[in-house]
Amino acid sequence: MKSVSYKLNTVLAAVVGLACLVCVLMRAFAPVTAQLPVVDIPNLAALSIAALVVDGYIDGKKRGALCWLYTAVLAVLTFWLLPWAAGLTSAGEALRVGVIGGALFTLLALAYVSIREKLNSGSGNILSPVCVGFVLYLACQGFMSVLL
Amino acid sequence: MNLKKMLIPAAAVALAALILFVASAAFAGTSEAKAAEELDTILEYVIPGGGEYEFEEYSGSNGSITGIYRGEQGVAVELVVGGFADDIHMLVGVQNDGTVTSVSVLEAHETYGLGQKAKDDWYFLASMLNSQGDLAITDVDAITGATITSSAVMGAVNAASSYVLDSSAPAGGALTGTADGFGGPITVEVTMDGDDITAVTVTSNSETPSIAGAALEQIPAAIVEADSADVDIVAGATYTSNGIINAVKAALESAGASGGGLTGTADGFGGPITVEVAMDGDTITAVTVVSNSETPSIAAAALEQIPAAIVAANSADVDIVAGATFTSNGIINAVKAAIGAE
Numbered sequence: 269m270k271s272v273s274y275k276l277n278t279v280l281a282a283v284v285g286l287a288c289l290v291c292v293l294m295r296a297f298a299p300v301t302a303q304l305p306v307v308d309i310p311n312l313a314a315l316s317i318a319a320l321v322v323d324g325y326i327d328g329k330k331r332g333a334l335c336w337l338y339t340a341v342l343a344v345l346t347f348w349l350l351p352w353a354a355g356l357t358s359a360g361e362a363l364r365v366g367v368i369g370g371a372l373f374t375l376l377a378l379a380y381v382s383i384r385e386k387l388n389s390g391s392g393n394i395l396s397p398v399c400v401g402f403v404l405y406l407a408c409q410g411f412m413s414v415l416l
Numbered sequence: 417m418n419l420k421k422m423l424i425p426a427a428a429v430a431l432a433a434l435i436l437f438v439a440s441a442a443f444a445g446t447s448e449a450k451a452a453e454e455l456d457t458i459l460e461y462v463i464p465g466g467g468e469y470e471f472e473e474y475s476g477s478n479g480s481i482t483g484i485y486r487g488e489q490g491v492a493v494e495l496v497v498g499g500f501a502d503d504i505h506m507l508v509g510v511q512n513d514g515t516v517t518s519v520s521v522l523e524a525h526e527t528y529g530l531g532q533k534a535k536d537d538w539y540f541l542a543s544m545l546n547s548q549g550d551l552a553i554t555d556v557d558a559i560t561g562a563t564i565t566s567s568a569v570m571g572a573v574n575a576a577s578s579y580v581l582d583s584s585a586p587a588g589g590a591l592t593g594t595a596d597g598f599g600g601p602i603t604v605e606v607t608m609d610g611d612d613i614t615a616v617t618v619t620s621n622s623e624t625p626s627i628a629g630a631a632l633e634q635i636p637a638a639i640v641e642a643d644s645a646d647v648d649i650v651a652g653a654t655y656t657s658n659g660i661i662n663a664v665k666a667a668l669e670s671a672g673a674s675g676g677g678l679t680g681t682a683d684g685f686g687g688p689i690t691v692e693v694a695m696d697g698d699t700i701t702a703v704t705v706v707s708n709s710e711t712p713s714i715a716a717a718a719l720e721q722i723p724a725a726i727v728a729a730n731s732a733d734v735d736i737v738a739g740a741t742f743t744s745n746g747i748i749n750a751v752k753a754a755i756g757a758e
Contacts, residue, residue, distance in 0.1 A: 272418075277425035285432030289439060296443035296450060308525055338422065346429050353436040355444075409528075 273332030277342040280319040280373065284346050287315055288354035295355075307356050307365055309372065312347065313408040316373040317401040320380045324397035339377060344370030376404060462509040464490030464517045476582075478575050490517065493576035499524060500531045500564040508576035514548045516577050521569065531565030544570060549577035552687025552709030571683050578681070578688075592619070593667025597659030599623045604636070604663040611695065613643050616664055621656075628656035635660040679706070680754025684746030686710045691723070691750040700730050703751055708743075715743040722747040 287305075294304055305311055348366025351357045357365050383400050460466045465488060472484040485492040490511040496503050502525040509518035519541045526532045534540060543557035551570050558566035594603045600622030607615040616636035623632065631653035638647040645664040649657035681690045687709035694702040703723035710719065718740035725734040732751040736744035 272421075274421050274425050278428045281425060281428040281432045285436060288432075288436050292436065292439050292443060292447075296446040306523075306525055310528060342425050342429060345426075346432075349429060349433040350436055353433040353440065355440045355447075 271332045272335050273327070274335070274338070275326065275332075276319070276323045276334060276377065277339055277346070279323040279326065280316070280343060281346050281350070283319040283322060284315050284350045288350050288356060291356055292354050307351050309368065310409065312365070312369040312372055313376065313405060316343075316369070316376045317380070317405050317408075319373075320377060320404075321397045321401040324380075324384060324400075334377070334381065336374065336378070340370055340374040343373040343377075346370070347373070372408075376408070379407075380404060458507060458520060458522070459485055459492055462492040462507045462518045462520050463487035464509055464511045474579075476579065478579065480572060480575055481579060484579075491580060492518075493579055495572045495575060497568045497572045497575075499526050499534075499568045500562065501526050504534070504565070504568055504572070506569065506572050508573050510576050510580045512580065514577050514581040516545055516547050516573055519544050519569070519573055524565075526562065526565050531559065531562040533559050533562065534565050534569050540566065540569075544573045547573065547577060549574045549581055550688060554686060554709060567685075570687070574683070574688055591667040593663040593665065593669075595659050595662030595666055596655075597621055597623050598628065598653075598655035602656070602659040602663050604660060604667060606664055606667040613640055613664075616640055616660075618660060618663075621659075623653075623656045623659075628653050631656040631660065639664055678754040680750040680752070682746050682749030682753055683742075684708060684710050685715070685740075685742035689743070689746040689750050691747060691754060693751055693754040695755070698730075700727055700751075700755070703727055703747075705747060708746075710740075710743045710746075715740050718743040718747065723751075726751055 291304055298304075344366045346366075347369025348362055351365055352359065352362035380400060383404075384397065459469060463469050463485060467487055469485045469487045469492070472486055474481045474484055480495045480497045481493055482496055483494040485494070485507075490509060493508045493510060495506045495508065497506065498504075504521060504526070505523035507518075507520045507522060508516060509520075510516055521535045521541075524532060524535050526534060537559055539557045540559050543555070544551060547555070551574050553563070553567055553570060556566065556570050558570075591606045591608065592603060593606065594601050596602070602621040602623070603619050605615075605617045605619050606613060607617075616639050618632055618636060621628070621632065631650040634650050635647065635657050639645055639661070645661050645668065647661065649661070678693045678695065679690060680693065681688050683689070689708040689710070690706050692702075692704045692706050693700060694704075703726050705719055705723060708715070708719065718737040721737055722734065722744050726732055726748070732748050732755065734748065736748070
């Protein structure tokens, strides 16, 4: 039986935190004409997938199992607190972003882990995590156009 | 279950939030200064003629207008309108004569590849220039597959232009009338609130001040107090008194000549709908849609039934016609605007 790993949420916090920090710096120092990235579903999906890919490279094939409930709760907290602390979302919309981001991340993690488990059964290419992430992002975009 | 391992990601989230909070607070001043500089840069392009401007709070009834930046040759109207996915934050430059000179979408979170194009689709934005609050969806180069976003942006442009046109019109939709006094024509401006005369202002006259002074002061006040032009003249200033009284009557008759109707405008589906409402005291006697840009095959039932229903109910609070919600609400809101129910 695999031991439970909680590293994925730490990586997610690092990735989202870094992205928010970049936004804070851009807001203060980027030229007037620069456009700040907005907090929306495509960008939340991109950050989630980036965290999954980074986590995939850190863990390699020795990946532990995930506690999905805890992963989801922490993901909600991450997307709720970090953009709000960075001043990218108002207090009112922060929770909404948190819930949407957390749900999105959990679903993407579920899909990503399932695909990667399959890939790990063979001789995986070093680019596998990136490829899986890219395909997931494309799928996410396509799915959003259906939803919206 | 390893509690220590479980706490690591939670601590990471808390630490990241703390770092971001400190960074955000530390750079808050710089960010605000940059935001102000950014707004200045945009306003330089958006306000007709550019140059110095003053910010004015908006206190009117249009809920989408959030502020006015007034320059010498025109204004930039700041608006927040509901789009398809979220609110759209805009600045619209309007000359003092109501002509739209620039449209800038500051912030929009619409669907990528569709409504989000409203932010930078040159053909769409340019198609709204030089309008005067009278745009219909058929007049603009709307974004394909994003009718709601296109309509929202167009509505904001119409609202901005209408704001300028309304604010340059005589206050309160005042009526004007002219009649001969002793020294020449006397022109008055009569402000109405429904059937009530709320103000009479003599805007020009050629009377002799020492003789006509009392009449110029007392007659307008007497008319407002009596809510009628049938008031006593001021002794010693008969011609001036009668001049003012006749000018007020002319102003009131000019409203009567156009049907005695009150007019109001509101957005329908395809653009603004203008109605004329005829009143007899507190009773709505007729509602006429004088202009609209609706799709005939869809809106016809609403255009026919809603005015009749309003007259029958003697109220604008009537049921909408199924399948023509926007048109129905447009007529209802235009009537409400006309009778001052909003």
